[in-house]
Amino acid sequence: MTNLLETASATDSTQGSGVVARGLSMHYERIVGRDRVRTRALDDVSFDVRPQEFVSIIGPSGCGKSTVVRIAAGLQRPTSGELLVGDQPVRGPGDDRATVFQSPGLFPWRTVINNVCMPLELAGIDKKTRQARAMEYIELVGLAGFRDHYPRELSGGMQQRVGLARALAVRPRVLLMDEPFGNLDAISRERMQDELLRIWEHMKTTVIFITHAIDEAILLSDRVLVMGPGRIVHEVTIDLPRPRSRHDLLSDTRTLGLMRELEARLAGKENVS
Amino acid sequence: MSSMEALAQTIVERERLSRSTVLRRSILSRDRLIQVSFIALILVGWQLLGNHEGDFFLAPPTSVFRTAVDEIPTSHFWSLLGETSKGIALGFVIAAVLGVIIGILMGTYRSVATALNPIISAGYVIPEAAIVPLLIVWFGLGNSPRVIAVVLFAIFEIIVTAYTGVRNADAMLNDVGRSFGASPRQLFVKVTMPGALPFIFAGLRIGAARAVKGMVVAELLFAATGIGGAIQLSANAFRTDRVMFYVVVVTVIGVSFSSAVQLIERLWMRSWHESYRQQT
Ligand SMILES: Nc1ncnc2c1ncn2[C@@H]1O[C@H](COP(=O)(O)OP(=O)(O)O)[C@@H](O)[C@H]1O
């Protein structure tokens, strides 16, 4: 396994890029009856992610987490403000970023390998190269035996692994993950967290990770941004040593303090709304 | 180190069945037995009733069979069959091509959908048979009004399903495609169309069956052409045996057309057809 990870990172030419959000706002307007209703999904959100940093954004549902990801992925334009990836303003999707979605969003008519190949196919990489590269990442997530299976033949956790492999195969400078383990059962979720940790520690890509689970945020992140409705209300640095494991975390006295702090910040924000 | 190996891998065993086992399973299934018995029951009932009522009112299966043996070798029968089938095939192909294109355009461009929706909705509910006399007035008794009738019968179903298929394109998958940098063209070819294909084929299968109906209705109203005409003439002569024989022929044509479409569907979607089926 270690060998595999080393190979993957050796062939991996990418380095993480920094991400800067400056005054991001996203307002939706619609007419309901005689009223104009304006939803401020994001209201002046700014943050800074260093190259190769793992940053989680945590917050209750509806506070605008997915909107941040969609803007960063280039799927939608903010109403105002801008988002830079490695000093370049995001104008649309690009292969410097890759996204793992909450519902894994696999193409049901494509096998595992062809799902992982999809982004490479779109980029016009020739078949042999892309299949070899896809296989590398399928092995990395432990699904080598399932390359020719269709998504519905896989469990939820396995599907999410395919989604992860597909995003990694792009070799992105920034990996965007929108509650990727939110739909998984507790055991699968823990396994996926462990694997993501190990893969990330070898890959050196920047990660923006959306979650609403405090323990998940602490285990994975260098820093946690706490969101309230449309805003970032607090920032907590996770000063736990790396490489980390679930086990280390349980025995570290600082963990409890971090949990309490995040819990309080999340609860405090509820009063604001 | 070993947590990845420890990943639970469901055990799936696959074993190729022998050809004879496959054959036996397909012929001797319980479902098949029920179907065959039920059909046999109907035939027996029909035979008994027919014997009682006489050929004039209800020709029993044996009379229909005798008529079939008489008719099938004649060149007259084959020219009727050819005339009708050719019209159906031509009309269906036109309806399929036009219908799929219109449906896709409606699904892709909102303005096209907005413009066409009222017409399609109307076309969907109008009994096409009511229009056939108009077609005769406009186009005479030649081949074209019959083909147009077939097109009218088949096309709306095809348009609506193709439209639905494109519209139903999973927004999530569309986002996935876009996030990985798909161009609008790539999105259409690699995301929208594969998702819409099952719908499109379902529409074509229904369309094929409706094309056969369209042709027979047109022929019945025209009188004296094709198999529909033959049904009309036989009915006028109170030859219920011939009417029934031709009804059976029409049924066979219909089922063949639908099966042909289904075969194309299978070949086209071979790779993921099975998994698609399992889902639905
Ligand atoms: N297309 C849209 N039109 C109107 N409101 C939207 C739209 N998309 C999201 N929103 C609103 O924006 C807010 C933030 O949504 P989202 O980013 O999905 O939240 P989260 O991911 O934190 O649950 C929600 O209140 C949601 O209802």
Ligand SMILES: [Mg+2]
């Ligand atoms: Mg969300």
